[in-house]
Amino acid sequence: MKLFIAGHAGMVGGALVRRLRQDAGVALLLRSRAELDLADQKAVEAFLERERPDAAIIAAGKVGGIHANNTYPAEFIHENLAIATNCIHGAWLFGVQRLIFLGSSCIYPQLAPQPIPEDALLSSALEPTNEAYAIAKIAGLKMAQYYRKQYGVMYHSVMPTNLYGPGDNYHPENSHVMPALIRRFHEAKVSRMPSVKAWGSGKPLREFLHVDDFADACVFLLGLTNPPDFVNVGYGSDVSIRELTELVANIVGYEGEIVWDASKPDGMPRKLLDSSRITQLGWKPRIELREGIAHAYQCFLEEEASGRLRGA
Numbered sequence: 001m002k003l004f005i006a007g008h009a010g011m012v013g014g015a016l017v018r019r020l021r022q023d024a025g026v027a028l029l030l031r032s033r034a035e036l037d038l039a040d041q042k043a044v045e046a047f048l049e050r051e052r053p054d055a056a057i058i059a060a061g062k063v064g065g066i067h068a069n070n071t072y073p074a075e076f077i078h079e080n081l082a083i084a085t086n087c088i089h090g091a092w093l094f095g096v097q098r099l100i101f102l103g104s105s106c107i108y109p110q111l112a113p114q115p116i117p118e119d120a121l122l123s124s125a126l127e128p129t130n131e132a133y134a135i136a137k138i139a140g141l142k143m144a145q146y147y148r149k150q151y152g153v154m155y156h157s158v159m160p161t162n163l164y165g166p167g168d169n170y171h172p173e174n175s176h177v178m179p180a181l182i183r184r185f186h187e188a189k190v191s192r193m194p195s196v197k198a199w200g201s202g203k204p205l206r207e208f209l210h211v212d213d214f215a216d217a218c219v220f221l222l223g224l225t226n227p228p229d230f231v232n233v234g235y236g237s238d239v240s241i242r243e244l245t246e247l248v249a250n251i252v253g254y255e256g257e258i259v260w261d262a263s264k265p266d267g268m269p270r271k272l273l274d275s276s277r278i279t280q281l282g283w284k285p286r287i288e289l290r291e292g293i294a295h296a297y298q299c300f301l302e303e304e305a306s307g308r309l310r311g312a
Contacts, residue, residue, distance in 0.1 A: 001025060001026050001027070001054045002027045002029055002051075002052070002053045002054045002055070003020065003026050003027065003028055003029060003053060003054065003055045003056065003057065004029040004048075004051070004053040004055070004056040004096075005017060005020075005028060005029070005056075005057050005059060006038055006056065006057065006058045006059060006060040006083070006087055007038075007058070007059040007060025007061065008028075008030045008031075008059070009032055009033070010059060010060065010063075010167065011163065011165065011166070011167040011168050011169070011211050011310075012059045012102065012160075012163065012211055012214065012215070013059040014166065014167040014211075015165065015166070015167070015211040015212050015214065015215035016215045016218060016219075017030070018212070019212070019215040019216055019218075019219055020215075020219065023219075029051055029053050031047065038060050038082070038083045038086060039078075039079055039082040039083060039086065040086070041082075041085075041086045041090070044086040044087060044090045045086075045090045045094070047090075048090045048093070048094040048096065049093075049094050052094060052095060053091075053096055054096065054097065054098065055096065055097070055098035055099065055222065056087065056091050056096050056098070056099045056100070057099070057100045057102070057218060058083070058084070058087045058088070058099065058100065058140070059102050060083050060087075061079070061080050061083055061137075062075060062076055062079040062080055062133075063133075063169070063176075064076075064169075064171075064174040064176070065174060065176045065177065065180065066129050066130070066199075066265055066267055067173055067174060068174035069129055069130040069132065069133055070129050070265075073131070073132035073133075074132070076130075076132045076133040076136065077132035077133070077135060077136050079136075080133060080136030080137060080140070081136045081139055083140075084101065084136065084137075084139060084140030084143060085139075085140075085143065087099075087101075088101065088140065088143045088144055088147060088155065089143075089147075091153075091155075092147055092151060092153060092155075096153070097153055097154060098153075098154045098155075098222065099144065099153070099155040099156075100155075100156060100157065100158060100218055100221065100222060101140050101141055101144045101155065101156070101157040101158075102157070102158055102160065103137045103138075103140065103141045103157050103158065103159040103160075103230065104133070104137050104159060104160065105159055105160065105161050105162070105207075105234075105271055105273055106126075106127065106130045106133055106134045106137065107121060107126075107134050107137050107138050107141070108120050108121060108126075108159075108271075109122075109123055109124040109125055109126060109127075110124070110125055110126060110127040110128070110268055111125075112124070114270050114271075114272050115272045115273055115274035115275075116232070116271070116272065116273050116274055117232075117274040118159070118228075118230055118231065118232055118274075121138070122138070127267060127268050129265060129267055130267075140157070141157035141159075141229075141230050144156060144229070144230075145157070145229045145230065148229065156221070156228065156229055156230060157229065157230040157231075158217065158218060158221060158231055158232075158233050159230060159231070159233065159273065160209060160214050160233050161207040161208065161209050161232075161233065161234035161235060161271070161272075161273050162176065162177070162178065162206055162207060162208045162271075163208075163209055163210075163211045163214055164176070164178035164179065164208055164209075164210065164211065164292065164293070164296050165210050165211035165212060165292065165295065165296050166211065166212075166295075166296070166299040166303075167211075167299075167303075167310065168211075168296065168300075168310065169310045169311045170182070170183045170300065170309055170310060170311040171310070171311030172311070174311070175311055177206070177244070178208060178244075178248070178293070179296075179300075181198075181245055181248040181249075182248055182252065182293075182296060182297055182300050183300070184196055185249045185252040185254040186252050186254075186300065186301075188254050188256060189252055189253055189254045189255075193256055194257060195256050195258070195259050196249070196254065196256060196257070196258055196259065197259050197260075197261050198241075198242075198245050198258055198259065198260050198261065199261055199265075200241060200260070200261070200262065200264050200265065200266040200267075201262050201266055202240060202241045202242030202245065202260050203240060203241070203242065203266065204240065204266045204267060204268065204269055204270065204271075205238040205239065205240055205241075205269070205270040205271070205272065206240075206241060206244065206270075206271055207234050207235050207236075207237065207238040207239075207271065207272045207273060208235060208244070208289060208292070209233065209234055209235045209285060210285070210287040210292035210295070210296075212287065213235075213285040213286060213287050214233055216283075216286075217233045217278060217283050218233075220278075220281075220282070220283045221278070221283075224281065227281075228277060231277050231278050231281075232273040232274060232275045232277060232278065233273070233275060233278055234273035234274075234275040234285075235275075235285050235289070236275055236279075236284075236285065237272070238270065238271075238272040239289065241266075242260075245258060246258065247289070247290065247293065248293060248297075251290070251294050251297055252297055
């Protein structure tokens, strides 16, 4: 099988490459952003017409935390819509029969029932801080669903919970909570800072899944003959931001004070996915949270030492 991974240089794409290189029957088709701009429709269609992959996983996208989503909503909706439409329509045009589109837990309503089932999609208003990104992702997964319905191609989507691990983005302003905490506490430890400021109240609950577990789930779904149109992929339990913050500080070895800045936004009060659909199909995660964070921190140190740290 010739498999195109869009966004292979990102955290999720890198995990998919690591996982799929273990499969002898898979020939990976990879292009960097410099080689192929996925927001360029003509370039994407020319590439797919020339290479004719059998399958594709669309893991590319513009991503970021609360600050980035709030600050650059136009960029988030434009770039992610362009990637989704170019890749899905182009795949159909040039005979790609199997496609997985990566959504996000951000697609669900702000006050969705907890844990969040797949049928909560479009049932009420979205979380305002990441609405632009969510709308683009919803459009992509609906596009995959409708191409499957109308054209008979096996296009389907996965909604991961909050992911972390090797290759994460550690930008000081635009990163997600896990890499932001790892970097902040590491730098505070190195600089011997007496205190570290944490955003919000610490009360919101979040679920975290190691990216290698998520890559394994994608490969599992790729092997199903009749997968659901879209399926949640999560760890199965959540943790408060306060508990997470203290856990990361402990793993990194920071012993100073944590000061909470309640003027900063919390985002959704809770976001735990109902992953029963995929667990009933036969998949479950293997990497425990403490183990996963320790691994992520070790990767952070290695990436920093080698000059490969994203967002440095």
